[in-house]
Amino acid sequence: MVQAEIKSLLREDISILIKIPNSGKHYLCDCGEASLLTVKEVQSVSAIFISHTHIDHFSNFDGIFRHQIGSGEKIVICGPKNIHQQIESRLQSYTWNLVDENAIEYEIREIVSKEEINVYKIRPPH
Structure with a gap:
């Protein structure tokens, strides 16, 4: 059985x-x-x-990413059209001189329509 837990407090996003x-x-x-x-x-x-990427649904991405970096894992991200550009912009806002390119990989699945899903792979610092 699948278990879903709300991880936000009452007045949080x-x-x-x-x-x-x-x-x-x-x-x-x-x-x-x-x-x-x-x-x-x-x-x-x-x-x-x-x-969607309104601030109340996307503001903690950096905090989540912070605790995943260095795992060497592939993390799948599924989201709406242009999500790959938004993730890439977040990652480009940091300096990556201390991080190996194999520290993490994001496979971004951008849902454009019922018939179209684009797949992108991003590894910091690329």
Whole structure:
């Protein structure tokens, strides 16, 4: 049975963690402020689903990314049209001289329409 937990406090922006029994991987729906989301949970996230990039659904992406960097994992991000540009812009805003290019990989699945999904791969600093 799938277990969904709201990781935001009552007046915080939304973030929902989905856990699958007998699996060490988790899935995150939206990246709003999430005071109840632990570092360990973030490090177990293998996919992030972003409904849209209003600030209340996307503001905590950097905080989540911060705890995933260096894992060497591939993290899938699914989101709306242009999500690849928005993720890329967030990552380009940092200096990457201390991070190996294999520190993390994001596979971004941009849902353009029912018939079209574009896939991009991003590795800091590229």
